[in-house]
Amino acid sequence: MPGEIGLEEVRRLLDEDYGQLVEVLPEREYQEEHLPGAISLSLKTLTDETAAVLDRSRPVIVYCWDDG
Amino acid sequence: MSPRAAWRLETLGFERVHDFVGGKLEWLVAGLPTEGTGPHHAVAGEVVMPATFVCGLGTLSGVVRSKLRAGSDSVCAVTNEEKIVLGRVRWRDLPDADDVPVEDFMQPGPATVRTIEQLGPLVGRMQETGVKTILVTDAKGRLLGMLHRGDAERLLNERP
Numbered sequence: 001m002p003g004e005i006g007l008e009e010v011r012r013l014l015d016e017d018y019g020q021l022v023e024v025l026p027e028r029e030y031q032e033e034h035l036p037g038a039i040s041l042s043l044k045t046l047t048d049e050t051a052a053v054l055d056r057s058r059p060v061i062v063y064c065w066d067d068g
Numbered sequence: 069m070s071p072r073a074a075w076r077l078e079t080l081g082f083e084r085v086h087d088f089v090g091g092k093l094e095w096l097v098a099g100l101p102t103e104g105t106g107p108h109h110a111v112a113g114e115v116v117m118p119a120t121f122v123c124g125l126g127t128l129s130g131v132v133r134s135k136l137r138a139g140s141d142s143v144c145a146v147t148n149e150e151k152i153v154l155g156r157v158r159w160r161d162l163p164d165a166d167d168v169p170v171e172d173f174m175q176p177g178p179a180t181v182r183t184i185e186q187l188g189p190l191v192g193r194m195q196e197t198g199v200k201t202i203l204v205t206d207a208k209g210r211l212l213g214m215l216h217r218g219d220a221e222r223l224l225n226e227r228p
Contacts, residue, residue, distance in 0.1 A: 001078075002078055004071075004087050004089045006090060007090055007094050007095065010086075013086065019086075021088075022073070024069055024070050032107065033102045033104040033106065033109075034103055034104050035100075035103070036101060041073070043073050046076050047080075051080050051082070059085075060082055060084060062070045062085065062088065064069040064091050065093055066089075066090060066091045
């Protein structure tokens with residue numbers, strides 16, 4: 001079950017555990033502004049093939065705009 | 069959206085998946101750097117203030133009068149037990165009597181905005197219509213706080 005985390009834990013995972021940020025908003029929104037180092041994988045395009053860019057041994061942190 | 073993506077990744081076999089609940093908005097509000105081509109729009113969530121007083125349908129006018137800051141622009145949200153916005157009460161809507169339930173004098177179904185609303189166009193609309201405060205909710209209509217036009221104007225002046 002994916003865990004819900006806050007900003008502090010996100011930063012810890014990025015700093016200490018090679019966390020990978022994944023923005024799931026539409027590509028245009030990603031292009032305009034995204035978190036540093038994040039990759040874009042929109043929900044509609046999320047498949048085994050597109051997710052292959054991620055390292056399975058490292059934490060994956062997905063985000064959108066907010067929790068709404 | 070991100071919870072569904074997190075679950076999707078788990079079904080694809082990823083074992084260390086986390087959902088950043090606050091998302092891009094919390095990152096921006098914290099003043100952390102971002103990347104991208106821009107434009108970097110200021111959004112409503114960056115200036116949301118907690119609602120200091122919220123009332124229910126049965127709250128009496130005398131209670132509202134004692135809790136709400138006096139002033140023609142003063143506003144409070146009316147919510148149910150689930151924090152869903154049902155209406156709003158302006159100071160000038162208060163009846164003279166102290167024993168009238170809010171349900172009888174509130175404005176039902178007030179305009180609300182989401183945290184991701186772009187601030188520039190929103191402030192423009194608020195200026196045109198003379199609105200000084202608007203309620204901010206999540207996607208389900210739960211109250212998150214209030215947006216005061218003055219705060220938004222200040223942010224836009226600093227970071228258009």
